[in-house]
Amino acid sequence: xFADVNATRAxxxxxxxxxxxxxxxxxxxxxxxMAQNGYFGHASRSGQTPxxxxxxxxxxxxxxxxxxxxxxxxPTAYQGLLDSPxxxxxxxxxxxxxxxxxxxxxPGGEMFFVQDFTN
Numbered sequence: 001x002f003a004d005v006n007a008t009r010a011x012x013x014x015x016x017x018x019x020x021x022x023x024x025x026x027x028x029x030x031x032x033x034m035a036q037n038g039y040f041g042h043a044s045r046s047g048q049t050p051x052x053x054x055x056x057x058x059x060x061x062x063x064x065x066x067x068x069x070x071x072x073x074x075p076t077a078y079q080g081l082l083d084s085p086x087x088x089x090x091x092x093x094x095x096x097x098x099x100x101x102x103x104x105x106x107p108g109g110e111m112f113f114v115q116d117f118t119n
Contacts, residue, residue, distance in 0.1 A: 001074055001077075001078055001101050001103065001113065001115070002017075002019055002099065002101055004074075004078045005017060005091055005099060005101075005115070008082065008091055008092070009091065009092060012092050014092060014094060015097075017096060017097060017098060017099040017117070018097060018098050018099070019098075019099060019100065019101070020059075020098040020099065020100050020118070021100070022057055022059055022100065023054075023059065023098060023099060023100020023101075023116040023117075023118065024100040024101060024102065025057065025100070026050075026053045026054065026057050026059075026100060026102075026116055027100040027101055027102030027114040027115065027116045028102035028103075028104065028114070029053075029102070030044070030050075030053060030068075030102060030114045030116075031068075031102035031103060031104040031112040031113060031114045032102070032104045032112075033045075034068070034070075034104075034106075034112045034114075035104045035105065035106040035107065035112045040068065040070050040112070041068065042066055042068060050064065050065070050066035050116060051064060053116075054116070054118070059118060061118035061119055062095075062119055063093070063095040063096065063118065063119045064116070064117060064118045064119075065090040065093065065096070065116075065117045066090070066114065066115065066116050066117070067081055067087045067090050067091070067113075067114070067115040067117075068112070068113065068114050068115075069081055069087075069112075069113040070106070070110055070111070070112055070113070071110065071111060071113070072109065072110055072111065073111065074103065074111070074113070077111065077113045078113075081115075090115070090117055091115075093117065095119045096117040096118065096119055097118070097119050098117065098118045098119070099115060099116065099117050100114075100115070100116045101113070101114065101115050101116075102114040102116075
C-alpha cells in the first residue's frame with residue numbers, strides 16, 4: 001500500500017511520502033483494534049480520534065489525516081480509497097510528507113487498513 005500511495009502521488013506530480021514508524025505503529029494498533037473489537041471507523045470505541053492517537057504518541061504536526069478501509073485484500077481496499085474523493089484528497093494532499101500504514105486480518109476473512117498522514 002505504501003508503494004501504491006507513492007505511485008499515485010508521482011502520477012499527480014507530487015513528491016513521495018516518507019514512511020514514519022511512529023505512524024505505522026498507531027495505524028497498526030487502530031487496525032488491530034477495529035478487527036478485534038468489531039467496528040469500523042476513525043474513532044475508537046473509547047472515542048479516541050486519529051488526532052488523539054497521534055497526540056498520545058507525541059507526534060507533532062500542523063496538518064494530519066487518516067484513511068481507513070475494510071476489504072478482502074489490499075488492491076480492493078486501495079481502489080476503494082482512490083474511488084472516494086475525500087480519501088483520494090488525503091493521499092494527494094500537498095501538505096502531507098509522512099505516512100504510516102497498518103494492515104490487519106479480521107476475523108471473517110476481511111482486512112482492515114489504516115493510513116495515517118502528517119506533514
